[in-house]
Amino acid sequence: MRWSRTLIPTLKEDPQEAEVASHRLLLRAGMIRKLTSGLYTYLPLGLRVLRKVEAIVREEMDSAGAREVRMPILQPMELWERSGRRAVMEEIMLTSQSRQGREMALGPTHEEVVTALVAAEVGSYRQVPLNLYQIGPKFRDEIRPRFGLVRCKEFLMKDAYSFDCSEAAAEKSYRLIFEAYLRIFSRCGLKVETVEADTGVMGGSLSHEFMVPASSGEDGIAACPSCGYAANLEKAQLRPPEPAAPTAEELQTVETPGMKSVAELTSFLSAPPERFIKTLLYRAGAAIVAVLIRGDRQVNESKLKRALAVEEPALAGEEEIRKVTGAPMGFSGPVGLKGIRLLADYSVLTIADGITGANREDLHLLHVNRERDFKVDEYADLAVAAAGDGCSRCAGRLTIGRGIEVGHTFKLGDKYSRALGATVTDEKGREIPLIMGCYGIGISRMVAAVVEQNHDSAGIVWPPSVAPYQVALLALNPDEEVSSRADGIYRGLAAAGLEVLYDDRPVSAGIKFNDADLVGLPIRVVVGKKSLRAGKVELRDRSGGEVESVSPDDLLESLRRRLEVRPGDNLK
């Protein structure tokens, strides 16, 4: 492609709207442009990258036995009522009405559609295993789009859905896709970490996230360097700490006028947050439960949900708190709380001589000791993991990092197949619900992740497998001679099947060099008067290394050699 015949609006300066590297560089390299918050246009170069990633995903999905389909973006809301997910998903869905007055939504995901399809078309155990996937736009009305392509309202996703008639077979389908995912990310030049994750609104029993470690990532990852355990912060299980020995000091009441938060109390009483027992009142179905946790820790509501076995635990309101504790919000404590279940995070075990609310306005208690002053019904792992916490699998300590979630796999069980009637007849003639799995990859987000992991101060350094073109051909100060030589070389390389972006613009050499670095194609070929005089052209890898001078006749061979050495593929 001739640079002069396409649209690559590079930017000399950093756009003020972009904070993270991928966002900044994709804008500067003229690959994407924002329409409005969370919505981007892919310009020719950006689209080529998107397509490269898409092609790799498609190849690996196909060879893992999945079959591509294409489902509508627009979906009837009625389907979401049938699956019972309308309530939880509605707020991220953009809805509208058809002319007939039917409520429609832009699909944020397609479990409902695919399950309805399979319910209608698959009736026998002989037709499974079946895995259907598609690559297409998804729409989610995100509360806060962020970081360019990382979190958009509209994005490109690959979503796959497996159907099996036994747990064992479903497990096998899951493994197959899990392994395909590892190949996909590696082929795209991404280093990923797989972590155990929470299943969230998808439901199901087990799920893994594929995370690209990046400081700009939105998700926290807890990892254990000793045993390799890794999990999303939401999910990371913690080892119970060593209990602290109680003290003999007498319980004492202290006035704390208007001091409601641990932060306020910490400075008022000059005691560290680790000595506070926070008492949070949660609504669990009809009952109210008191949840105790150390003052410096946070309750992980996903864990709490599992511990309480209720759908949506929610913090109790001011009214309920008064009713249960007899005091306003901010002065709750476990001592003397009657007729209510006390659930405590393991962190409470480390508190001896604690501080907690007195269940009376403007009063707190000092020298509180568990067992002596209050009795916990159950200790559980309820805290959001923090650096240095004990690993649940070994004696190691967890580290906390950040990552971009590029893929997510779920074992769904029969949640959707039951709700939407996706059943088959088994060998014995019984009707059984299909066991499902679902598997997503954020294709557009992967583009951002690749840039996060592959850039330097001058610009993007594309892995060859997803680079928009393989070769940047620069004609320096193109007079007639340089121009005609470069034209010839361009035609020759293109005819040989190489993807070449030919910078034929009438701009200065410096601009071409800088733009080439910014755009980040794997190999740069320079044609200029200086080297032409010696009968040579120059090659250089974007990833570094020396400039190589070769005669134009040897150029093709030289390029092929450089491209082959790479771990990437997809060089047709």
Add this chain to the structure above:
RNA sequence: CGGGGCGUAGCGCAGUCCGGUUCAGCGCGCACGGUUCGGGACCGUGAGGUCGGCGGUUCAAAUCCGCCCGCCCCGACCA
């Protein structure tokens, strides 16, 4: 949804505090002419603006006040 920041030419910004002959400005880009020509060249000429929008205060508003819109960042019930 809460908090913070921002909105002036295509892009990056100054001017806003303290209203008025520095108030429509700078750099880059763009167009034309000329000189240059291997890491963002130089000279000259020129085009380009509802100062985010609406309303108000004032003799006078980019500047002060009110409402609204958009964008970016942080946080979303932790007692």
